[in-house]
Every structure is written in C-alpha cells, then in structure tokens.
Amino acid sequence: MSNKAQARNPWTDPYNDEMISLQARLVHEVIRRLEPQVEQVITPELAGQLEKIYLTGCGDSHYAGVAARLAFDKYSGVQTEPLESLEFSRYVVDYAPNNSLVIGISNSGQVSRSIETLVLARKRKLHTIAITGYSDGPLARAAAASLIQSVPDMAEDWGPYSMGSLGLGNFIASLLTLYLSALRIGELRGKVSSAQVAALKRELVGAADIIARTAEADAKTARELAIAFWHLHTFYILGGGPNYATAMFGAAKLFEQPHQNGVAQELEEWAHEQYFLTRPNVAPIFILAPPGNSRDRAMEQMRGARDMGGTVVAICDAEDTEVLQLAQYALPIYGTLREEFSPLAYIVPTELFATNLHQVKGRPPLIPPFGQEQLMQVNYRQIFHSKIWGQ
Amino acid sequence: MTNKPEHIQQIVAQTNRDLQSAIQTQGAAMRIVLSHLRAQMQDTRLRDLLGHAKMIFITGCGDSFYAGLAAQQAFLRYGGVLTQAIEAMEYSRYVGPFAPRESLVIAVSNSGRVSRTVEAAQLGTHYLGSIGITDAPTSPLAHASTCTLPVGLMPMASGATGTRSYLASMYALYELAITVGEVNGTIGLSEAAELQRVLDESLEAMEWTLSQSRAAVDALVPILQSETVLYFIGAGPNYATANYGAAKLLEAVGMSGVPVQMEEWAHEQFHITGPDTTFVVLAYPGNGRDRILEQIRGLHAMDAQVIVVAPREDVELSQAGAFLVPVFGRLPEEFSPLVMCIPLQWLAARLAVSRQTTMRMLVDEHKRDVNFHQIFDSAIAPMNPKQIQRLVKSISQE
Numbered sequence: 001m002s003n004k005a006q007a008r009n010p011w012t013d014p015y016n017d018e019m020i021s022l023q024a025r026l027v028h029e030v031i032r033r034l035e036p037q038v039e040q041v042i043t044p045e046l047a048g049q050l051e052k053i054y055l056t057g058c059g060d061s062h063y064a065g066v067a068a069r070l071a072f073d074k075y076s077g078v079q080t081e082p083l084e085s086l087e088f089s090r091y092v093v094d095y096a097p098n099n100s101l102v103i104g105i106s107n108s109g110q111v112s113r114s115i116e117t118l119v120l121a122r123k124r125k126l127h128t129i130a131i132t133g134y135s136d137g138p139l140a141r142a143a144a145a146s147l148i149q150s151v152p153d154m155a156e157d158w159g160p161y162s163m164g165s166l167g168l169g170n171f172i173a174s175l176l177t178l179y180l181s182a183l184r185i186g187e188l189r190g191k192v193s194s195a196q197v198a199a200l201k202r203e204l205v206g207a208a209d210i211i212a213r214t215a216e217a218d219a220k221t222a223r224e225l226a227i228a229f230w231h232l233h234t235f236y237i238l239g240g241g242p243n244y245a246t247a248m249f250g251a252a253k254l255f256e257q258p259h260q261n262g263v264a265q266e267l268e269e270w271a272h273e274q275y276f277l278t279r280p281n282v283a284p285i286f287i288l289a290p291p292g293n294s295r296d297r298a299m300e301q302m303r304g305a306r307d308m309g310g311t312v313v314a315i316c317d318a319e320d321t322e323v324l325q326l327a328q329y330a331l332p333i334y335g336t337l338r339e340e341f342s343p344l345a346y347i348v349p350t351e352l353f354a355t356n357l358h359q360v361k362g363r364p365p366l367i368p369p370f371g372q373e374q375l376m377q378v379n380y381r382q383i384f385h386s387k388i389w390g391q
Numbered sequence: 392m393t394n395k396p397e398h399i400q401q402i403v404a405q406t407n408r409d410l411q412s413a414i415q416t417q418g419a420a421m422r423i424v425l426s427h428l429r430a431q432m433q434d435t436r437l438r439d440l441l442g443h444a445k446m447i448f449i450t451g452c453g454d455s456f457y458a459g460l461a462a463q464q465a466f467l468r469y470g471g472v473l474t475q476a477i478e479a480m481e482y483s484r485y486v487g488p489f490a491p492r493e494s495l496v497i498a499v500s501n502s503g504r505v506s507r508t509v510e511a512a513q514l515g516t517h518y519l520g521s522i523g524i525t526d527a528p529t530s531p532l533a534h535a536s537t538c539t540l541p542v543g544l545m546p547m548a549s550g551a552t553g554t555r556s557y558l559a560s561m562y563a564l565y566e567l568a569i570t571v572g573e574v575n576g577t578i579g580l581s582e583a584a585e586l587q588r589v590l591d592e593s594l595e596a597m598e599w600t601l602s603q604s605r606a607a608v609d610a611l612v613p614i615l616q617s618e619t620v621l622y623f624i625g626a627g628p629n630y631a632t633a634n635y636g637a638a639k640l641l642e643a644v645g646m647s648g649v650p651v652q653m654e655e656w657a658h659e660q661f662h663i664t665g666p667d668t669t670f671v672v673l674a675y676p677g678n679g680r681d682r683i684l685e686q687i688r689g690l691h692a693m694d695a696q697v698i699v700v701a702p703r704e705d706v707e708l709s710q711a712g713a714f715l716v717p718v719f720g721r722l723p724e725e726f727s728p729l730v731m732c733i734p735l736q737w738l739a740a741r742l743a744v745s746r747q748t749t750m751r752m753l754v755d756e757h758k759r760d761v762n763f764h765q766i767f768d769s770a771i772a773p774m775n776p777k778q779i780q781r782l783v784k785s786i787s788q789e
Contacts, residue, residue, distance in 0.1 A: 052473070058654060058655065058657075058658050059655065059658030059659065060658075062655070069485070069486070070485055073485075073486065073489035074489060079446070079489070079490070079491055081475060084652050084654060084655060085654060086626055086652070086653065086654035086679065086682060087626065087627065087630070087652070087654075090626070090627060090678035090679055090682075091464055091467075091626075091627045091678060092467065094467075095467040095468070095473070097473065113654050113682075234620075234647065240480055240481070240484065240485070241481065241484060241485040242485075244481070251659070252658070252659055255659050255660065255661075255662040255663055256662050259662050259663050260663070261620065261649075261663055263647075263649060266478050266480065266481065267480060268452060268478060268479060268480035268481075268507050269452065269453065269456075269478060271452075271762065271765035271766050272452050272453030272454075272638070272766065273453065273637075273638055273641050274641065275761075275762055275765065276641040276642055276645060276750070276751060277641060277645065277647060293484040293485060293772075294480065294484055296770060296772070297480065297484075297507075297769065300765065300769055300770070301765065304761055304762075304764070304765040307757075307761045308758065308761055364665070366665075367665070367666065367694075370694065374692075375693075378661075378689055378692045378693060379657065379661055381689070382656075382657035382661065382685065382686065382689040383657050383658065386682065386685055387681055387685070
C-alpha cells in the first residue's frame, strides 16, 4: 500500500482504483479466515432445526443480505428473507417462527438498529449470529454466536485506510460470509453435497480474479464516464434479484463518495416509476444485466430506456454482445460467476464510477459554519447512538 | 410551460381536474369497494385457499406492490401466516422457484395486464394457488389466477394517476388479512368484526384527512415550486406510503420523488442532505415513533427542510418539522397507510396544477406506447412444475 493511500482521510478523500482492486485480495483472506468459524458456529444441530432465516442489517450490510438471498434459497434449503434492521426489529420479530435464525450484520458492530435486531431476537429465543468485524463489539455481544470477518485487522495489515471504510471491503466480506453460511447450512441439511460445496467455494475463490480483471479493464471507461457525466446530479442504477442489492450498493457509493443522488431501482420497476423522468441527457441509467434470470428483462428495459431517449450504461458480461449492443456505454465484467454469486464482481463498475466522479467533480461544499466535524458527529449520533429497544 | 400547444394545455388542465376530482370523491368510491369486497369474503374457494396457506406472498408492480407493503403488517398481526410483500419480478424470477410448497400468491394488478404480475400469479398456481386482485375478469391475470377478487372499481383509464386503485387494493388486502386470521382462528369472530369496523371508520378518516390536510398542502405548493427532488421517509407500513408518494410525483408532476426507508436515511441520503433538500417525513405514531423523532432531529441538524405528516394530537411529532400536514390519528398503525397516502395524492395533484404538468403518456402517444409496451407486452417466462423440478434438480446435480 502506498504512503499516499495510507494518508488518505476516508471521510473526505476519494478512493483510488488501487483500493478497488484490493478487494480481490480480500476474497482469499475472508474465505480462509471464515471457513473454520462458519463450521464451528453453524452446527448440525442448529442447521437441522431451522424453519426460516432472516438476514438483517443497515446500509451496505442490508444489501449484503439482499444479495445473498438467492444463494440461501437455492442452497440452504431454508426459506430466507433479507430485511432492513428496523423493519425486522420493529415490525417482524414478533411474528418470526420459533426456529428462526436471525443473522445480524454490521462491520463496526455498533449500529444501534442492527444490535436491536439481535437483542429482540434473543428475547424471543430465536437463534442469532452476528457477522461483524469486532469480536468484542456490541453486536457480537448481543448475539449467541459471531462470525468475525476481520476486515479491520486486514486494513491495519494492508494500510490503515485501505479497507474497512465506507463499505468497500466490508460488503464483499459480509457477502462471502453469508455465502459460506448458506453452503454450510445446505450441506448439513443434505441439500448440497460436500463435493458441490467444494466446487462452489472454488467459484467463490475465482471471483478474486474477476474482480481484479474487471477493476483494471474498466478503470479507463469509468474515468471517461465520470468526465462525460460530471455535470449531472442524479444516476439511476437498475438491477434484479441479487443484483438489486448491487444497484443499492452502487447508489450508496454515489451518496458516500461524490455526494450525488444515486437512485437504485428494482429492474422491473423502472417501467413503473423512473420511466416518467427518463429523457435525453438527464440522468444516465446503469443497468445490471448479468447472465441469469432477469437478463431478458434487462434487455427489454434497455430498449425501453433508449426509446425514451435515455442514456444507458450496461454492466454485463464482457462477452455478451447482445446486451452490449443495446447500450451507449458499457462497464463489462471480465469473467463469469453464477448469478447468485455475481454481486461479488458486479459491484466493481459502480464503485469505479463513483470513485472517479468523486475525483473529477469533488463534492458539493459544506456551508459554514457547518463543517466536516459536525457532519461526522451527526452521522455517528444517528447511526450508533439511537435508543435500542430491549436494552 | 406556457409554450405548450393549446390542445396540450387543455388536456393537462382536464386531467388535473379529473385527478383532483378522483381524490375528492374516493371516499364514496371506497364505500362501494368495501361493501363489494365484504360480500366476497365468504367465498368458499377463497377461504379454502387462505385456510391452507402456510406462507403468503403479496406481489405486484408499482402501486400494487406498495399496497402489499402497506398490508404486510396486518397479515402478520392478524393473519397468523408468514407473509412477505415482494415485487413481482423478484417473486417470479428469484424467490418463487424456491417457495414452500403450501405457499399462496396474492397478485395485485388493477388492469390485470401487467406481464410480470401475471408471471408471478402463474407461478403461484404451481404451489397452493394464486388470488388475483383485479377488476378485469377477462384479463391475463384473471386467467392466470386460481381465483380472482374483484374490488368493484372499473379498471381505471390506462395512463391515469392511480389513486382509487391504490386504496381499493389496500382495502382488498386488509379484508383478506382479517379473513385469513378468522379462518385460521388467529382472531375470533368478534375481533374480526371489530377490525372491519375500524376499516369502516377509515372511510370517514380518509375524508376527514383530506379536509384537514388540503389547506396545509396547498400552502406548501408555492414553497415547493422550485424543488426538483422530494424525499419521502417512512417505515413499516408507511414505507409503502413513502414509495407511493414518490411515485405520484414521478407520474403526475414529472418530478423526482425518492422513497427512503426511515432508518436508512442515516446510512444513505444523509450524505446529500443539506439546506437545499426537502424531506416529507411520514410520522404516524407506532413502532417507529421514537426513531422518527431521532431522525427528524438529525434532519434538522443537517439543515434540511422537514415536512411532517402526522396527527395533530401527537404534539411531539406534529411539532417536529418546519411544516405540518395533519392526518387522522386514531387508526392502528397497520391501517394508517389508508390515511397517510391522502395528503400525498393531493400534493402531487396540486403540484401538477401549479406546474401545468400531467402524466407524460397522456400528451405523447409515443411515450405512452413505450410505457405500455414495457409493462404489458413484456415476454412472460412461463414456469411449469416440470421446469421448477428441473431447476431444483439442476441445483442438486451441479
């Protein structure tokens, strides 16, 4: 890690492309560190009695749950529902089946609402697991068991600001931990064989190369798009299934980095909603079109957006010429992952775009006397110091 | 605005008059709807489906999806069956193929023509079955469903801003939630009757809310005249209201409306919040009340303009914003979307009048054709039992 990167202030300075590539390295590390933990925490007894799984979190941690749902449904054999933390803790926990597993995700382990989900779940005697970066944090203490993804440690090893900030590495770490958990539960329940699990894990490891190749290959185009779109303030990102999470994650990076309005929309819903605002030269539409169950619909929506004069950026397989031909611009993915694992790589293009937009455009200035310190104070207060029910 | 051709100006003016009229008369329309729905709740086939459901997916697109989000809490609380509101494509392409065998799909589409909702209903018939909530008896949705539940409204003119259809869908779902609970024994007959009485009261509550909130909304229109984006914050059942309010701006005003789940504001839109941003906070007393107050304090700390939609009798909530839009406050939270959506309908209608806008498809045939093509003519991916079995088998063989 360069000295320049180490001196970076995560609250104000743009990422650089190197930080995005570093996520590839994270894949190997997380799998290596988490595999034994998952085997220890998810026991045959636990897996055998599950009726329902809830994946809860806020922000990127919530999106990791949305991204992992298909893998859970497909491999674990247990009906799984991702829910935003407050939606679970205030509106659903009372009605969860007795043998539910609630997985609460928060890298910092300090997010009040995510702690609340586990506190209230335990009061109901539901099974609870925390996925977090800190074994001694409040989230870990609230859960019956924890999976420690160690991103903060890795960040220290690789450079203090290389990981662990604003969700770049955390998202991939959470996602991998969830995938490993889904496979473990499925294996213990006889839904998938050990050989299948081994093969699927090899695919997960293979995501590292795809992330690295994509980060490198798309960097120039992301820069060009940031320059072409620098004067725009709103960006739509559409995705379906696991990549609806990718869309939400991409929108979040636009909020966090250049402080621009990222609007994530479920792929189908564009025709019902943002269609009304689609026109030439206004808000570009990034459409996630991986091989899978919504590729046909993504292509239909691309045609529709083009018919309305919209600007379409395809995020698709680099060899999918049919999709590529429908878009004015493309940020392709260099390698293939099955759809349920595809968010691992499909997050890269919008990360690159947000990073480059931040570099090109900077951020809207804060109006004095309001300053960066106050901004951080308010943010931390809202997220970490909210009153927790059940404590 | 004023350089629009005269015939376009006339269409805009007429459709905006129609929209306001539809909002002002929807209380009466909903009386008919509710009565029509009640008469169908004794249908043996309907009750049989509801009684055997181990899991319920409420699905639809756009407003129909939001109606499901609004009603989910009532299903959980009174129905005694695990219930998820889920967008139609998310069900038909991703969640449905792995649904429990005894799961029931409730598919909502006023027109009955929305491809993705039809697709979801078709898939549902390979499990326990599908109930299609639609007023189009010969529509693809009606054909795809095990049985239909007409709400008693004529399908709205295609292209019109949905107001009554949204309320009617919610009433249909609330009636179903009560009926599931009654059939399952989760609630007794007397509690079911009491809940139906609450729904009866909601009709007056809607009208009361419109009468009490109109002046406040009208006063907001000039304040919001130059806004390009409005953010709508809500949680639980009123996250649906946030989505619905945003959709009405997109449709009727051509203005960007962005729904924000209440907790998530601090994680996401916080970063773009400042003196030039306006948030409409859906502040109905209930399980999120304490968090609403915390987030409003946060919005103020970021110097945002805050409009609160809340009952006056909750003094703390109603005084928390810079502006108050009052609503009826004595419905249980799970039924509150019935009144919380009313001022948002009116807001969209009045902004449309003020900006001389209307749904773009009403004044541009090409744009209408594109929209209808996208929504109604999308290729439906048929999923039959063999395909589902193949899918499941392929997983175990991978």
